[in-house]
Amino acid sequence: MSSVKGFAKFIIVLTTITAAIMELLDTTIVNVALNQMAGSLGATIEDIAWVITSYAIANVIIIPMTGFLGEYFGRKTYYLTSMILFGIASYFCGASHGLWELVFWRFIQGIGGGALLSTSQAILFDAFTPQDRPMASGLFGMGIILGPTLGPVIGGYIVDNFTWQQIFFVNIPICILASILTIVFIDKKEGEGQKKHLITIDYTGIFLLTLGIGSLQYVLEKGESEDWFQSRQIVTVSLLAAIGLIGFIWRELTTDHPVVNLKIFNHKVFAVSTIFTLVAGFGLFTSVFVYPVLVQRINGFTPYETGLSLLFPTLAGVVLFPLMGKRMSKGDSPIPYMTIGILFFIFFGFYSATATTDMGRWDFFPMQLMRIIGVAMLQMPLINQAVAGLKPSEYPTGIALTNMIRQLGGAFGIALANNFTTNRAAQHRSDLMANMVQENPLFNERVSNAARNMINLTGDAYTATTKAYMQIEMAVNKQAYYLAYLDTFRLVSIFFVFVLPFLFLLKGKKVSAEEAKAVAKAAAESH
The missing domain is CATH 1.20.1250.20 (MFS general substrate transporter like domains)
Incomplete structure (x- = not known):
């Protein structure tokens, strides 16, 4: 697609940057709604984290393959299909009634979203002449950094005033409008998508990449909550990650048609x-x-x-x-x-x-x-x-x-x-607690003051000292995490x-x- 001018260029800039911001925004917008999701779906905080993890895993799997997929299917077709996929997945995310249903559709949303980020800037660049492309890069760079930043702002506002489902539903009209604008204003490049018969698909490489990178991302995302290698699940997935990555490297270095040229x-x-x-x-x-x-x-x-x-x-x-x-x-x-x-x-x-x-x-x-x-x-x-x-x-x-x-x-x-x-x-808690002993007059004074405050507030002298110790315990934990x-x-x-x-x-x-x-x-x- 050659560079374009006027209204068409404005529409292309608006479409591509909005799509990129939308994809990146969805990486952070759910963070502020996890508590509401957990309560609505009857899930624990640990399990609801899969809503974030599944999206991240899908993104990191699809990113290295976007160049190949765009070449195989044609960039415009791949971009438009990914946009539609992202919108459909967004609807089903908001309509989900169970945790694992939501996790599945978040994974599908991540598959579509990875392509939006990868191909939006390429389409944007083609709308500009070579001398103006640094400005296009700057515009896209602003979108890249604005997306994750806007997520907590928009997510916080939606959660405070509406329901968590609206976090996903707001994507749908944007996807519909962007899809229409893509069909009307974005042209195919010459010869785009017409060389399928010349491209050999490395199915083995794609499988090993998915296994290796997906498993590694899982270990990094869930290792802390699962107590790392004390968990049999983490050990198993780590072995799958090693097998997948080693196999992928060997495959891509030995095949004549690698999906990723290592x-x-x-x-x-x-x-x-x-x-x-x-x-x-x-x-x-x-x-x-x-x-x-x-x-x-x-x-x-x-x-x-x-x-x-x-x-x-x-x-x-x-x-x-x-x-x-x-x-x-x-x-x-x-x-x-x-x-x-x-x-x-x-x-x-x-x-x-x-x-x-x-x-x-x-x-x-x-x-x-x-x-x-x-x-x-x-x-x-x-x-x-x-x-x-x-x-x-x-x-x-x-x-x-x-x-x-x-x-x-x-x-x-x-x-x-x-x-x-x-x-x-x-460690900080242990260091702070070392001073919380009866032999420390400052500690005793603080307990006494806290107990007197409790009595003044509640009138309950019997439990005042116990509550004072609990209050100090909470203050110590807060200070420990702060440090x-x-x-x-x-x-x-x-x-x-x-x-x-x-x-x-x-x-x-x-x-x-x-x-x-x-x-x-x-x-x-x-x-």
Whole structure:
């Protein structure tokens, strides 16, 4: 599809960015409704987490295959089918009457959603001339970062004013409108979908990829709640993940028609860049995961307030994305920008570790703005660096793998953060309780004061001391988790400190404007 102008371009921009935001929004919008879902469906909090896990597993499986599927079926057909699939699955998610029915349709929704994210930017790029594509990349980058941020805001508002089912039903009119606009305004590329007979489908590779990546994502998502390798289920699924991944690697390296070309790891720059991609995913997902838990559990924010506290620094920071797109299109070396992005993440983690329990929404603005700047300075340059040494024909596979590794880094980060926070909270609780002894006059004084307050409030002197001990116990647990969350922010910084020296292994090659635009276009087609 050649570049278009005027109203048609506006419609394409609106359609593709809205579809991408909708897909990403659905990764976080359900987080604030888990309690309501659990109560409505009669499920435990542990089981209702499958609503998130199933969507994430589907996403991480489909992302590395989107390039192949788009080529096989034709990009427009694949995009439109995925849009319709996403809408249908959204309806059945909202209409579900049981937990596992909802989990199944969330998985189907994730299959459709992964394609929306991958192909939206490719269609958007084709609507722009080469010199305007950095702006298109910037617009899409703003959508990428706005989607997860808007999720808690919109989800919190819907849950507070309507029912949890509306979280899914709101997707349906958007999907219908976007499907109509896709049919009318988005053209097929020349020869699109007409080479099926020339493409051999690697069914074995697809099966092994699904088994390996799906099982690994399950272990990372559910390991903490299942007590890791103390659980027979986690051990079994871990073995399946190992079998699937090892088999997939062997299959893709030996077959003549791989679904994912793993031979690009022979390129040193790409292989080293995956280290940064993994850590970037860890930092991006972990920081967003820990912050809402901290401010809701410790600072007393509502879900809606939490979303708003993330929204405003995001809006202030997204202006960097078009600027980064322009700099990359001019052939700037990505390494200086990556260095700045990593440093911002380091400062963000250590700065966030100074948060206090009485901070309000705007008090968190500076540290969240630092995180957004770090994302903007790291994301696009990292993609450019990762594929700098690849052949143009290898770009789609390279960036699909980059996106998958980033997702896995995020899953690894959330799993590690869960485990790390729990262990650190136990340690902090033990340290705090060491001072809660009868020999400590300050402790005795606090118990006495708390008991007197209880008597004044309830008039019950008999149970006042017991209730005072319970009150202090709750305060200790809250303080222990507060300190553990701050430790987790420091952990994010430490990971970025660790990866910083690896920058010396990368080459600061300055590519031409034409090469940079080709890289950006490939990034769009595989994102």
